[in-house]
Amino acid sequence: MSLELNSLIIKIIEAGYQLSPEAYIFLQKFPKEIAEIMITSAIEEANKNSDRLVLDQSFIEAAYNLKQTKPSARVRKPRSQEILSNKIASNIQYLGIEKSVPASDVTGFTDYFRSRYEKLDSILRKRIDARESVTFERISNLPLKSQVKTIGMVTQKRTRGSRLFLEMEDLDRSYSFMLSNPEVVRNGLQIQPDQVICVDSVKYTEDLLIVNNIIWPDIPDKPPSRSQDPVCAALLSDIHVGSNFFREDLFYRFIEWLNLESDERSHRELASRIKYLVIAGDLIDGVGVYPDQIDELSISTISEQYDEAVKLMKEIPDHIEIIIIPGNHDAVRKSIPQPPIPKKYCQDFYEAPRINLYENPCQLALHGVNVLVCHGKSLDDVLSSTPGQDFQYPSNGIEVLLRARHLAPSYGQSTPIAPESFDRLVIERVPDLLHMGHVHIHETKKYKGTTIVASGTFQDQTPFQKRMKIAPTTGVVSIFDLQTHKLSRLDLRDYE
């Protein structure tokens, strides 16, 4: 013990103070972690008072007690030997997205949509059943009644009676397609405007083809990659710091849970394996995001909201790596892909090596497991305008995006897409985990080898959500085991 104390005494001397002999004996009674907190708080307090030279027992005790009552130290730091993930090095590999290349004024969105078509055409052609697809130009030279597969972007989708009509384009021309088989129509109704698909059709007239089958780009059914280490990621989003409806109390409960403060052994065991915290956007509530938002803010400037968010993140135990992408409430451009939250708002994040700020969307390998994180603004469009979809079940909407291999297929609805030369929203690499937020409703599902997580929120229902009849799941976090891919639902409302 006294050997360990020596390094702390050096710290005191380097700070310009002396330790009294009785304080030396007093400190020996505590584990090193506690003694260190005591000395650090005593130095901090002594620095505020230029007359003090000697740190005695009563001064140290008073400084420590003071620190314990401050909000920034509400949480007991866990004993490091209890934390399994402390012994495992972090392993984050950044997989992109590609670098942003703005489209030129002249070509505008033409380049963007060409890139989308080409990327999805190449994904579709990797499928055995879409490989022999022909171009629209080639169809024009075929006789009527020919059966063909072809790949196109859906520019229009409309129903007439029980039939569904699609207008589709490839790089040269457009065609009309008609779906009448009820099964095919049901499948076709899930197609998102501007999505790229393959259709197996019969040439009916010179302008119209009849669709027998729709082939989505989709993902292959193969086993996902697994971590060699028994570590977990906690998945959350939509914290909305600065909102009147932000549930700071639930967030502090979460920090306590991460600090192994749960009474249940199984919870402490799970918490001890958390190595990552992944926040899929809407860290703050922002300012002026919607009309009259100012009436619903507890913190009225963006920089103070981020200051508060920084304070909360600093409370997360040190051994946990934090990954943050922006959402539509954060202080970055609204069109996606969104750049990381900028330095000017959270210098401290950029200086903390364990806090990683990335773009929305962002793809990472965590211990070899491919994780795609996206805020999910496009779910507003998918869930509100696709038959059978519902805000209450966001994971079905995420599944549609995964099958479409695109994170925001529809242009011109409520999701602004940045005019760039390349479409960086195509899901080129198949994720093992797809994590989206935005809807504020927690729901998970497995689709083929991929785990889908729609994360909850730390914001209570807002008046807007009440009008929209959206009942948020506030204070629910998903814990994803990177080794077994098992999901656990942590409901902080149940945990005292």
Ligand code: D5M
């Ligand atoms: O989104 C919070 C919730 O509000 C989420 O469930 C989506 C819903 N929302 C937000 N904007 C819209 C629009 N324009 N249409 C439909 N639903 C919407 P947040 O990003 O936190 O404000």
Ligand code: FE
């Ligand atoms: Fe949100």
Ligand code: ZN
């Ligand atoms: Zn959002």
